[in-house]
Structure formats: structure tokens, C-alpha cells
Amino acid sequence: SQQGEEDPQALSIQEGENATMNCSYKTSINNLQWYRQNSGRGLVHLILIRSNEREKHSGRLRVTLDTSKKSSSLLITASRAADTASYFCATARYSGGGADGLTFGKGTHLIIQP
């Protein structure tokens, strides 16, 4: 079962523009993570934001978290061709006891046009 859902499913922008993608989730969380996946490659961790944080920055990335709305957004500023990838949000998966892994949304496919 999927906890997070990204929106939009696909996004195409011009190089240099900002890209914003959103993630909505269903149950309470301890943290929310964003990962990037280049075509045919493994996932790379981008950023983790904890439930008591509202905003976090890492280089050209800005993540916000609104626990009252159960949503998060990832902003990539001054996009580059190398940012072309799929972006996934992930939250902890719980079954029976503690967290036993991550549950991922279907991702946002971002294309940066030169």
C-alpha cells in the first residue's frame, strides 16, 4: 500500500526555471524523505525532514512539510539538465511494531528542457 503520492506525475520546464513537486501522505509520520532516481539507476537520497521541522534546505533544494495538511513539497531552484530524473517521496512503513522499511509514492518525472 502506498503512503505517499506525488503530484504532478510529470513536469517539464525550461533550464533555469524552478521546479516544484508535491507529496501527500495519509498517516502520521516521524519523517519524510525525498529521493531522486535517474533513468535506469538506483535511488539517491536527497533530503530528510522530521515531523517537527517545517522547512529544510540543501543546496538548490528546499523541502517544506505541513503535518496539518499531511503534505510536503520539494522545490528545485535554477534547474539544470542534470536534474532530469524521477523524484519520490518516502515515509516509514510500519507493520506490527517499529518501522520496517520505506513506502514510496509513484514519483514525479521531471524533464528539464535545454
Add this chain to the structure above:
Amino acid sequence: NAGVTQTPKFRVLKTGQSMTLLCAQDMNHEYMYWYRQDPGMGLRLIHYSVGEGTTAKGEVPDGYNVSRLKKQNFLLGLESAAPSQTSVYFCASSSLAGGETQYFGPGTRLLVL
């Protein structure tokens, strides 16, 4: 450090054949995971391990078995492959429990005919 590595990168199997996917990590992580990724879907957890000698079922464990005889290795086995197991398989590891940052391998593409 190589991080998380997976062997093989690509494999074609016939229905009913068996195979083992190998995952190795050199970060001394306690926790290891196997996910599958199907087109248009996010990753789904197959099995996981919280330490050497332990394994547990994830969301979609049917048709798979795992073993963690050494801390650095996590093996995923398919005893009798089915076309529904055609997928990309990712291994991941983490130093903290399941809901924290995970480090992924490059994936194994499996085609079952």
C-alpha cells in the same frame, strides 16, 4: 567505499527457473532491504533484515526467500520464477531503523519469460 552493490545487473530467466540476487554493502549497516519496482509504481518492500541472521517479510514477500548469513550480504532467492516477477530489484541498507535514510544499490533487471 563502493556503497551498496548488486549482482547481477541483468538476467533473463525462463518460467520455473531459480536464481539468487546478491546484495553487498561495505558501510557496516545493520539494516538491509529488498524492494521491487514495477513500471508506473513506487518501490515495494519484499523482505528486510534488522541484523545478521535475521529476516522478515515485507509488503510483497510471496515467491521470494532471503538470507543474511553475513552482515554485509543480503541474498534474495526466487525458487521458481514466474512472469509476474519480471521487475527491477533494488537492495538498500541503513544504519538506523527502517524509517530512516536508506542507501540504494544500482538495481537488477530481471525478465522472466
